[in-house]
Amino acid sequence: MDGKKLEYKGGEAVKELERLTRKAGEVQEEILRKILAQNWGTQYLNKYLYMGGGGGMGDAVSQFKKRVPVITYKDIRPYILRIASGEDSNLITAHPITEIICSSGTSAGEPKLMPSIAEDLDRRTFLYNLIMPIMNQHVPGLDEGKAMYLYFVKAEMSTPCGLPARTVLTSYYKSAHFKHRPHDPFNDFTSPDAAILCYDSDQSMYCQLLAGLIHRQRVLRLGAVFASALLRSISFLERHWRDFCQDIRSGELNEGITDSGCRSAMLDLIGPLDPDLAEEIEDICSQTTSWKGIICRLWPNAKYIEAVVTGSMSQYVPALKYYSDDKLPLVCTMYASSECYFGVNVNPLCEPSEVSFTLLPNMGYFEFIPLGENGSLFMDFEEEDEEEEVPQSKLVDLVHVKVGCYYELVVTTFSGLNRYRIGDVLQVTGFHNHAPQFRFICRRNVVLSIDNDKTNEEDLHRSITAAVKRLLEPRHALLVEYTSYADTSSVPGHYVIYWEINNTIHPQEPPVSAEAVEECCIAVEEGLDYVYRRCRTNDKSVGPLEIRVVKAGTFEKLMDLFIAQGGASINQYKTPRCVKSKAALKLLNANVSSCYFSPRYPAWDA
Structure with a gap:
């Protein structure tokens, strides 16, 4: 990638975005030609492509599209x-692999190792x-104050040949790109x-929250990479606000912060x-019966919250x-x-349910497996095995x-x-110039299944959200x-759903009754x-759905478990919507406070 593009700022960056999206098709073809020109001689591509016939890179593109498998x-x-x-990077890419990027492992169940070259950071x-x-x-006016972003790194490992192995965000935060970022107002x-x-994630959390409170009047934007990390920080704040007040009041730092840096x-x-x-913060945190609106009270000049709120x-x-x-x-x-960075939201103030991303055609070469349109999406899910060969x-x-x-995203990168x-799984919502915009739907490989039923992540989330809105809220x-x-x-067999419920947002209200949770089950x-309800009601091949209510803080323990196992950092962690890990199930079951089953069969029309 042309390094000078890193210099695009302000209006120039927006102009570059417009140029790329207006010429999306041309940029994509050029990206593929560059990838093939670089990696043509690798062992992997040599299995499928041959250099002959004088067709040049046009012939290479044609061969790639006809022969390289998904x-x-x-x-x-x-x-x-x-x-x-320790073998040569030329197995898959002509450029030296400089590090191995570790995925979180919380979507598919185990971390994946991804090759990365220096250019990827650009x-x-x-x-x-x-x-x-x-x-x-x-x-x-965002240049008139500070940004309170809660960012975290994960301790890195080394591969047998000495390559660093770390999460993509740790790679970025430790890079010169981040450490030597321009000292402009937007990086304040x-x-x-x-x-x-x-x-140490606890020490990091403590120091970042303390810094945010010290600058509370100047904070104009706040957030974290994922919404889950931001909510964890609020829970941490609720436990430690007295310590923060003491530090600010005394001008001394809590002795628990031992990291020298x-x-x-x-x-x-x-x-x-x-x-x-200290007194301002103490008044806000102590003189309230609930923490509703606590973000706005502690950071009164904040204009928005930034975090991933899709999927x-x-x-x-x-x-x-x-x-x-x-x-x-x-x-x-x-x-x-x-694996790759894909795109940006050009309409950032839209409702979370309306978020769409414009894919940037210079990030990699993108292709898509059609999954159907509208109601046929989930029928296609049932008919197509993820491991099945895609023509x-x-x-x-x-x-x-x-x-x-609806489509499943397929990517080709410079790194192999x-x-x-x-x-x-993405749904096309429109176009920005000639670049399509996509709504993130779910991960294909996160499903529950007992018999013929196949419940994907979005189906599960939608049904739980509706039940909560109608019966818990x-x-x-x-x-x-x-x-x-x-x-x-x-x-x-049957579906088990683990729920952590907060009954304390209105202390005067009684806890949710057993009958109410049973109604949530149904x-x-x-x-x-349709298939799940048929299996439950007609085939009797799936048993009543069970909700196991867990103690407060259980999901923080689950996060700690996955982080300790060497996968995600707090930044990167996403609660797995389907748990397969024996250790995770043991932790969840050890913290169950009560169990409830669906009291009747769900409605089903033959």
């Missing part, structure tokens, strides 16, 4: 492991540099870099004692609205993964997708992924988090698809 992680994993063990930075120019078009963060780069940076930030600020993260929208008293827009700016002729390129249709299935209870698994230890079942 793959999943299991197909490329042996090559990545060989490189991680592409990620290019996308990051588009965010603030887009936001500034919609929210003026409340958190010192030392706090972000601290491997954090300690030095925070002592410089705390400065002289500030009893007035499984949409579960957190009600909680974020509760803590902000529904006064701040929830902004989701970009779409990215460990090359079935793929659709970026500019020829159709509005309203060729026609790799990302596993994300009127009782002043908040669903903090959920996950599930298919229990086949008895016959027939409401969730009735929100699931």
